[in-house]
Amino acid sequence: GDSSYVEVIVSKSQPTFFMNVLNRGSMTVLGRAVAGQKPSNACVYILNPTAANAMQLQGSFEVSTPGCGVIVDSNSADALQFTGSGGTLTDGSVAVVGGTGGQVGDSRPPPVTGVAPQSDPLSYIPAPAYNTPQVPCGAIPSGGTIGPATAGGTVCYSGNVTVSGKTLKPGVYVFTGNVAFSGTVTGTGVTLYLLGSLNASNGTINFTAPTSGTYNGMLIFMARTNSNMLSFDKGNASGTLNGIIYAPDSVMELDDSGGDKDGGLTFNTDLIVNTLFDKTATLTITSYSGTVDTSPLVRSALVE
Numbered sequence: 001g002d003s004s005y006v007e008v009i010v011s012k013s014q015p016t017f018f019m020n021v022l023n024r025g026s027m028t029v030l031g032r033a034v035a036g037q038k039p040s041n042a043c044v045y046i047l048n049p050t051a052a053n054a055m056q057l058q059g060s061f062e063v064s065t066p067g068c069g070v071i072v073d074s075n076s077a078d079a080l081q082f083t084g085s086g087g088t089l090t091d092g093s094v095a096v097v098g099g100t101g102g103q104v105g106d107s108r109p110p111p112v113t114g115v116a117p118q119s120d121p122l123s124y125i126p127a128p129a130y131n132t133p134q135v136p137c138g139a140i141p142s143g144g145t146i147g148p149a150t151a152g153g154t155v156c157y158s159g160n161v162t163v164s165g166k167t168l169k170p171g172v173y174v175f176t177g178n179v180a181f182s183g184t185v186t187g188t189g190v191t192l193y194l195l196g197s198l199n200a201s202n203g204t205i206n207f208t209a210p211t212s213g214t215y216n217g218m219l220i221f222m223a224r225t226n227s228n229m230l231s232f233d234k235g236n237a238s239g240t241l242n243g244i245i246y247a248p249d250s251v252m253e254l255d256d257s258g259g260d261k262d263g264g265l266t267f268n269t270d271l272i273v274n275t276l277f278d279k280t281a282t283l284t285i286t287s288y289s290g291t292v293d294t295s296p297l298v299r300s301a302l303v304e
Contacts, residue, residue, distance in 0.1 A: 005036035005303065034304035041092070043068035043287035043297075045272040047120055047248050049097075050074055053081040057106070059280040061087035068287045069093035073117045082106045087280075121297055122246050122272055126214065127223060128193050130156040130174040137176055140166075147171050152189070152213060160196065164203070172215060178228070181205050181237075191215040191243075195223045200265075201233030201255070209243025209288070217288065217296050219243025219269070222250045229253055230273070232265060232281075240266040243288055244297060247273045254281035270297050 010031045016024055043065050048054045054074035057063060070091050072079045075098040082089075082102035094111040104111065131137045137156035140146060140163070147169030148155040160177040168187030178196040182203040189210045192198075198220065209219040219241060222230060230245070230252045245252070245267075252273040268286045289295035 002036075005034055007034045008032070032304075033302060035302050041069055042071045042095075042118070043270045043285055043289065044070040044091075044276075045118065045121060045270075046070070046072040046074065046079075046274070046276055047272065048074050048274045049117065050076060051275055052076040052078045053277075054079045054275045056081045056083060056275075056277045057087055057089060058083040058278060059086055060084075061089075061278045061280055062282040062284075063087070063278060064090040064283070065092065065285045065287070066090070067092050067290065068285075069095060071115075071118050072096040072098075074098050075117070077101070080107075080111055120248055120272065122218075122244070122248075125218065125221070125246070125296060127221075128154050128172045128174060128191075128215075130154060130193075131176075135174070137174070145169060147173070147187075147190075152210070168207075170210065191218045191221055193221045193223065194228075195226055197228035198222070198230045200237055201231055202236055203238075205237065205239040205241070205265075207239075207241055207243065211294075216294060217244050218246060219288075220245045220247065222247035225249055227251070227274070231255070237265050240268065242268045244270045244272070244295075249274050251275050251277065253277045253279065254283055255279045270295075272297075 011028050013026050014029050015026050046055045051074050055072050077099040078101035079098035080096050080100045082104060087106055089107040094107055095115040096111050096113045097115055097117045099113050100111050135154045135156050137158040140157050140161055145167045148171035151170045154172040156174040158176045162180045162182055163185050165183040166185050168190045170189030172191045172193055174193045176195050180199040184204040186206045188208045190207055207219055209217050227249050230247050230250050233255045269288050289297040
């Protein structure tokens, strides 16, 4: 009676052998299972299935995901690579389909290798519609506030742009080219849908994802098949990102040792990226899905 679960009952009549002497020529065999959606216990998914160094941690990196896990889908012998011996990876769990290389002792707890790959947990989220009569693509207008005419709607901006000193109204923002930020840019209830690269390496950015609707929880959505880079220079950028960063075919790179110390970026997020390269940056991820009542980041689980 609970629509959050699926029950399957299979029955089949099977012929008997020994019971024929009791005039029982067949029996019905039953099997039953119940599955449903449960919150994901991971907050970092590295989705590339074959890449060496799919997750690469270099130098004096500090990566921490307290209370949640890291999943590396690559079956490469060096799927998770530690370069140098000056950093630490501290997580609730670290699971790798393939193997690990370098200073593996930097991981606490040690990685578990040879696990089963995890599918893209957000593959069901549809891409927004744009460049239509209802959502034409054009230049970013002047003025301090931009966004869709209707709160929660969709707006499309074309070409390579730098977003500087803007307040974004609630809604979905489609960018057809490369996007960079400068100055102070803020937005609540926003989803950034990107067909090019994203450079969040300067200025102050304070963004919060929607809490309802199709893009509930989705803060950054790099288009599927978009292999451009998602770049954060944590020493030069500042602010807070509240929401899921979803870049299933993109490289995410974190530079600098500025980290999320004073003046750095704070990530209240879940990362679903193709590959991740941390170049000496301090990255503490507080799972966004663990702080909201509803999250699209779930996993299928057999419960009975």
